[in-house]
Amino acid sequence: MFETILITVLIVALAIVLLSVNIIRGKKFPNTHVSGNKGLQKYGVTCAQSQDREARKKPRINW
Numbered sequence: 791m792f793e794t795i796l797i798t799v800l801i802v803a804l805a806i807v808l809l810s811v812n813i814i815r816g817k818k819f820p821n822t823h824v825s826g827n828k829g830l831q832k833y834g835v836t837c838a839q840s841q842d843r844e845a846r847k848k849p850r851i852n853w
Contacts, residue, residue: 813819824830824837 824835825840
């Protein structure tokens with residue numbers, strides 16, 4: 791039982807270290823937001839929060 795927990799903790803720690811190599815080296819943290827993806831921007835896909843914000847700015851009744 792103890793060996794299984796120890797191996798699991800070691801695997802998780804190794805995964806965290808390997809995933810954070812770029813951050814440790816001092817590089818910029820990757821932009822994982824929808825607005826940072828140029829492929830989605832090409833198709834006009836935006837964040838749901840941004841779409842909601844834009845919808846609230848527009849008047850609801852057009853005269």
